[in-house]
Amino acid sequence: MLVSAKEMLTKAKAGKYAVGQFNINNLEWTKAALLTAQECNSPIILGVSEGAGKYMTGFKTVASMVKAMIEELNITVPVALHLDHGTYDGCYKCIEAGFSSIMFDGSHYPIEENIEKTKELVKVCEEKGMSLEAEVGSIGGEEDGVIGKGECADPNECKMISDLGVTMLAAGIGNIHGKYPENWEGLSFETLDAIQQLTGDMPLVLHGGTGIPADMIKKAISLGVAKINVNTECQLAFAEATRKYIEEGKDLSGKGFDPRKLLNPGFEAIKATIKEKMELFGSIGKA
Ligand code: 13P
Numbered sequence: 265m266l267v268s269a270k271e272m273l274t275k276a277k278a279g280k281y282a283v284g285q286f287n288i289n290n291l292e293w294t295k296a297a298l299l300t301a302q303e304c305n306s307p308i309i310l311g312v313s314e315g316a317g318k319y320m321t322g323f324k325t326v327a328s329m330v331k332a333m334i335e336e337l338n339i340t341v342p343v344a345l346h347l348d349h350g351t352y353d354g355c356y357k358c359i360e361a362g363f364s365s366i367m368f369d370g371s372h373y374p375i376e377e378n379i380e381k382t383k384e385l386v387k388v389c390e391e392k393g394m395s396l397e398a399e400v401g402s403i404g405g406e407e408d409g410v411i412g413k414g415e416c417a418d419p420n421e422c423k424m425i426s427d428l429g430v431t432m433l434a435a436g437i438g439n440i441h442g443k444y445p446e447n448w449e450g451l452s453f454e455t456l457d458a459i460q461q462l463t464g465d466m467p468l469v470l471h472g473g474t475g476i477p478a479d480m481i482k483k484a485i486s487l488g489v490a491k492i493n494v495n496t497e498c499q500l501a502f503a504e505a506t507r508k509y510i511e512e513g514k515d516l517s518g519k520g521f522d523p524r525k526l527l528n529p530g531f532e533a534i535k536a537t538i539k540e541k542m543e544l545f546g547s548i549g550k551a
Pocket of ligand 1 (some may be wrong): 287311348349440441442443470471472473474493494495496497
């Protein structure tokens with residue numbers, strides 16, 4: 265059964281650890297994430313971007329696959345299925361498809377419109393027992409080959425959005441999706457501290473979990489971050505393991521071309537990456 269992310273994040277914030285959101289792209293990814301969570305006795309949030317949702321033929325397919333896999337694999341740790349960076353329309357599609365959590369990324373709307381749409385979604389999510397993530401201050405990343413600098417959120421805007429009744433809040437603190445540039449200035453802990461002081465118990469979310477040094481992750485958790493998103497690192501691990509397998513020529517000999525064999529090194533690499541992140545975030549044994 266899927267659960268909302270509310271309880272796991274409230275516990276994480278109080279216990280000073282973070283629950284990982286690991287984005288899924290296909291069946292192997294999903295299986296790797298669920299099995300690792302179970303082996304580590306850790307809660308987990310499966311993130312689905314709109315693009316990944318489309319790739320997997322739609323949010324209904326994703327929700328059905330995840331629910332069935334939880335049952336068939338006897339997964340007993342808390343699992344939330346979460347829309348990552350959702351558009352307004354995407355949020356409604358996932359609500360209908362049976363997700364247990366959504367992120368409404370209204371950061372590109374003027375603050376008034378972000379507030380209005382967020383309020384509406386707070387109401388719907390409350391009725392359905394779902395969790396809702398909001399974003400303030402855009403999170404940087406690569407666009408057309410240029411890596412944008414992560415923007416810092418205005419703590420007062422964070423307080424305004426937090427007071428609307430969202431479950432968790434993603435605030436830009438200089439973090440970037442994907443690889444960090446050489447001259448990255450690091451996370452702005454002053455911003456994070458100011459946000460946490462104004463938003464109290466609200467679990468804060470750190471996007472761009474790939475490539476943030478371990479000491480910064482730990483400091484962010486100590487300042488109220490209770491959910492950390494990881495995507496690129498699993499993709500890199502999967503690609504590297506697959507490349508190595510193909511270069512070694514195993515796919516050409518015997519039955520090595522069998523997709524169940526071909527995709528296995530990547531599957532194991534995702535599992536190892538997720539386990540490493542769960543250790544760093546402190547969520548092992550917290551289910
Ligand atoms: P990375 O791809 O940098 O790990 O970021 C993932 C993320 O924040 C998804 O929302």
